[in-house]
Each structure stands twice: as structure tokens, then as C-alpha cells.
Amino acid sequence: MLAYTALAWVPWGASEYHTHVLVTSLYYVILAIGWNLLAGYTGQFSLAHHTFAGVGAYTSALLVRYAHVPILVGIAAGAVVAAAMGYGLGTLCLRMRAIYLALATWAFAESLRLLITVEYEITRGDLGLAAPFLFATPRPTPYYYLFLALAMVAILVARELVDSRIGSYMRAIRDDEEAASVMGVDTFKWKRFVFAVSAVFAAVAGGFQGHYVGLLSPTPMKFNEMAIIVVMVIVGGLRTFAGPIVGAVFIEVLSEALRAWGEVRMVLFALLVIVIARGYPNGLVGICHAAGRRLAARVPALAPVLRPERQSD
């Protein structure tokens, strides 16, 4: 809460460019949280998460363009469509494990991207589809507050879900699906449910993002985008609650800071992922916890302040 109050003042001190970077960071925070629910907590390593951001964005922009609905209605429709598609994709993947699920979801993501590219008479494909600005301006400040609020809601909803009975089912499915089913967990129902929920996270973020950027193209539906989400969650800490939040902001800011490097950044991120996966499976969050514990051991007076937050798995 305190941190959020501080964050609310940011646009006053930062340039528009920096504010824009933060808006994009917050957009990725929502995507990363949604994917962590699916991949981190439930163990469904889907590679179609970025696609649902595209589904949200295109659904809304197309409805606004052709049916002239208000933008918020378009975004809500995008969430509904994504939920249905997420449920459908989850159903398709019910009996798939690990690499097969990853491949199937990847195939789904590529098909949808190609469909949007090819159907250019409707979607304008690579020409780009104009999406009207939500706040009638491309300036980032109002969108910053919007995404700050959205990220807050995403965090609260995810926290609620993870701490609920459903959160226990999700972890049980991830740890051992067969054991979960013979202990009474309806694994099909809950896997589909998490697929749908994470799709809604992505679609809402994507929908608002579309009406902020103002122009949609199939490019962000390429696999690169998914790779970035995976990098964010793993660097931040897969299976930790704060991981995707920390990772999304860290990677997005780093990515902007190193913009001059171009695509070489991906090499750096890949190395970062390898180092983290090898040495610090709980990512930056895990490193911070370890550092906190060490500091608390050295300076006992600090212990209550540094009390590590709930370990989420």
C-alpha cells in the first residue's frame, strides 16, 4: 500500500518516456502474474499466454471499429472471448503433459497469429489496425494510473486465488496430477478454470494496452513476446508470488536501458535465465529472501523488518 502511494507520484517526477516504460512494465506485470498462475502454480507450461493479450486487443479494436461499441465494452468482450478460448485450449490440453502441452499451446498461438495476419481484409494484418485511444490522448500519464490500478487488481485477485482452496488444488495438480485426482481434486475442471482465468488476465491487459498504443499488429503475437514473459517470471521467481511482479519490471526496465544493444539483449536475457535457473530457482525474489535472512542473522535488530513474506509454494 505504502509502495503504491509512492508509485502514484511517479508521473510528476518522470519524463513521459520513463512513464511510458513504467506503463509497459505494469502491462507485463499483469501478463506475468497470469502466466505464473498457469505455469508456476498449476504446472501448465502454456506458450500461448501472449496470444490472449492479442485476442483481447483485437477483439476490442475490431468491435469498436465495426460495431462502434464503447471501448470498455470492447475490452470486456475481449475478456469474455479470451476466457472462452482459454477454456477451449485448456480442454484441448487436458491429457497433455509438459512438452506436449507446450508444443500444442505454441501451435495454437502461431495459428491464431497467422490467422490474424492472413485475414487482413478484416484485421488489416501487418498494415496495422487502429485502436482509438481510451483517454483520447497518447500521453502516458493517465494510462499509468490505469495500469497501476489494473496491476493492483491483478495482484489482489491472484493473491486471493492462490490463498484459496483453489490455490491448493492448483499446487496439488502441479506436484502430482494423479495423486490430486485420487485425493478428490477435479483436475479437468480446475485446469480449464486456470487456463480461462489466466487468459482473462492477459486479455484485459492486452485490451487496455491496445487502446493505449493505438495501433495493433500481429507482431506482438510472435513467440518473442512469450519468451519475454517466460524470462520475466523465471528471473523474478517462478512459483513465488512476487516473482512475476519483480521480474516484469526488472526485465522491462533493463530492456529499455539496453535498447541500444538491439536484439543482443535477448542473448543477455537468455544467459540470465540460465544462471538463475541453475543457481537461484526462486529468482530475484529468492535471492532477496536469502539476502534478507543473512542480514537478519548479522543484525538481529533488523529481523522483524526483514521477516520474509509468505513463501508462496
Added chain:
Amino acid sequence: MTIADRAGPKQIANGWLLETKSLTKRFGGLVAVDDLPLAVRPGEVRGLIGPNGSGKTTTLNLLSGLYRADAGEIRLSGERIDRLRPHEITARGVARTFQTPKLFGSMTVLENVLLPALTELGRGGHRPMGEIRDRARRLLELVTLDVHRHAPAKELSGGQSMLLQIARGLMVHPIRLFLMDEPFAGVHPTIKDTIMETILRMNRTEGVTFLIVSHEMATLRRLCRRVSVMHEGKLIAEGSFEEVANHAVVLEAYLGR
């Protein structure tokens, strides 16, 4: 030491808690379970023996809903359960353990045993949480894991993992039929004793019915009055140990005579 078969809380028309008819499961050309008739009375502790590959584990997988039968039927207290999914069978009071313990590794020991109760509440169960926690603690004490209740399950030894599987299964409520797959294989003798004591205790005090797949004849002899013998997917004999041991087909299957 054997225990008398006792009638469970639910008496049904034909007296069987579990009954399979012509149960069949094929994997490609292999008939893993072949026309199996198995019938277990309420309150019984039944052994299921047979050489490796005789279809014992496949039978448990069919009974718990992990596999779908190609033919035949499974009835629990007269109700057909062979088309139900695993969690629906669990909801009817059937629990099981696996030969290689399948735990929720990232959860604590206590969270593992509480999971069946969570699903029970999710189905609309009305047991108060206090009662559930009480039972969880008592079961963990029974299997000597109470001191480890806050440890992550992945840190347990093989034998302890088996004990935890058993405690977790007993949390299914109301537990009527407990299917165990090789609970004694490769565990330390003290743990073996704990498992036997747990089985006997739950059978006596709560009338839980057990179907135990095992190779440990001496142990089964102390637990069960009757055993069923499978060979190449078929039920080849059933009865007391003495009856079964003198059965010509069993001798041939087991000893090659």
C-alpha cells in the same frame, strides 16, 4: 494374528462393498486385466497377490478410476462406478496409495493430509475445520509423522512418504475402501510395523475396508483372512492362505511347479 471380518456401517443388498464383474483392460494386444471377478465384503482386509505383471496394479488403477475399463463393471455398494472420474470415486469414500509414493512435494506434511478435506469442503461437505484438523493431527500421530508436520513433503524418506500417503488417504471422508499398492515394499521394518498397526487400527475402530496389493506373504498373513491371487490378468484363486497355497494353479504360477 488375524482379525475377524466385520460388517461395515453400510450393509447392502448382496453384502459386497466392492464387486467387479468381467472387468477387462487391454493395452494394445496385452490383456492386463482379463474378465476379473473380484468381490470384497465391508470391513474386510483383503490381500491381492500374484507374480509381477499379473495385473494387480492395473486393477487398482481401474478401481480408482485412473484407467477406464474396456469391458465389465465395478460396483461400490451396488452403485456402478466404472464410468466415474477419479475424484468422483474418491467422493464415494475410496482412497488409495501408490507403490512409488505420490505426494504433493512442495506442500508441507500437514497440507498434504488436509488436501482431501479441502476437496470434501469444495464438494459441499459440512465438517467443521476444527474436527478436520483434529483428525489430521491424530492420523499424523498414528503414522509417527506428527513431528514432521511442517516439513515439506519432498524432504521425507521413502518409508515416511509411504506413511504420509496412508495418512492422507485416511483423510478421505467418510473413508470406506482403501486401496494400497505395495505398501510394504522397500520400507524399514519399524515403518512396516507402523503401517500394519495403522491398517488394523482403522479396520477395527472405523470398519475401513482394505484391498492390499503386496508381495510380502508373511505380512499379509497377519493382516488378511482371505487373499485373491491374480495371474496373467485373471483371478486364479481366492480363499484363506492355506487354501490358496495348496491350489495347483497358484503353485504353478508362483513356483513354476
